[in-house]
Amino acid sequence: xxxxxxxxxxxxxxxxxxxxxxxxxxxxxxxxxxxxxxxxxxxxxxxxxxxxxxxxxxxxxxxxxxxxxxxxxxxxxxxxxxxxxxxxxxxxxxxxxxxxxxxxxxxxxxxxxxxxxxxxxxxxxxxxxxxxxxxxxxxxxxxxxxxxxxxxxxxxxxxxxxxxxxxxxxxxxxxxxxxxxxx
Numbered sequence: 001x002x003x004x005x006x007x008x009x010x011x012x013x014x015x016x017x018x019x020x021x022x023x024x025x026x027x028x029x030x031x032x033x034x035x036x037x038x039x040x041x042x043x044x045x046x047x048x049x050x051x052x053x054x055x056x057x058x059x060x061x062x063x064x065x066x067x068x069x070x071x072x073x074x075x076x077x078x079x080x081x082x083x084x085x086x087x088x089x090x091x092x093x094x095x096x097x098x099x100x101x102x103x104x105x106x107x108x109x110x111x112x113x114x115x116x117x118x119x120x121x122x123x124x125x126x127x128x129x130x131x132x133x134x135x136x137x138x139x140x141x142x143x144x145x146x147x148x149x150x151x152x153x154x155x156x157x158x159x160x161x162x163x164x165x166x167x168x169x170x171x172x173x174x175x176x177x178x179x180x181x182x183x
Contacts, residue, residue, distance in 0.1 A: 009053045016045065036091070043085045050079070058083050098123050098147060102131030103138060120147075 020042040027034040050056040056079070064071065064087055071084065084092045095103065101121040121131040130147035132139040139146045 005053050005055075009049055012053075013046065013049055017042070020045070039085065039091070040089060043082050046082050047086050058087075060087065064088060096129065096131075098129040098131035099138060100131070102133045106133050106136050106138075 020038065024035065024038045024042075027038040071088075081092055081094055098121050101123075102119060105119060105121065116135055119133045123129045132147050141147075
């Protein structure tokens with residue numbers, strides 16, 4: 001039954017999305033308000049299909065504040081992103097955690113004084129990530145990968161001594177990692 005519902009969802013949602021995109025192209029010529037109306041209509045259409053055909057329900061814990069805010073959601077899938085648009089009636093930007101943390105800091109101090117110079121957020125967990133803002137603007141770089149280190153584990157017992165996983169084509173993970181300190 002789940003397969004039939006999924007196929008029915010795909011058969012309705014994707015062709016309708018093509019039509020919505022064509023309407024959206026026309027709406028962009030008319031300005032921001034009509035474009036946002038088309039986007040919100042498409043998001044509500046998606047929500048209706050997921051509830052009626054797939055039986056998916058959203059749960060919101062706490063209140064969603066009015067206006068622009070940094071809101072953390074459990075996943076970064078299309079469904080959660082569209083639900084955030086539906087719940088806030090605002091455009092939503094999905095960022096990785098490091099860039100979101102830098103943006104939160106920029107937005108938190110923006111009212112006090114204009115930001116001058118760089119600010120960075122470094123996250124060291126199973127990899128290393130960095131979010132960077134310069135003069136209050138998020139640094140994205142080419143292909144939106146500024147500050148993205150990828151996986152930088154170092155195998156201290158591998159052939160040839162210290163060897164970066166970035167040098168290996170397969171980017172294999174090692175259970176023996178050299179602790180990486182970012183100062």
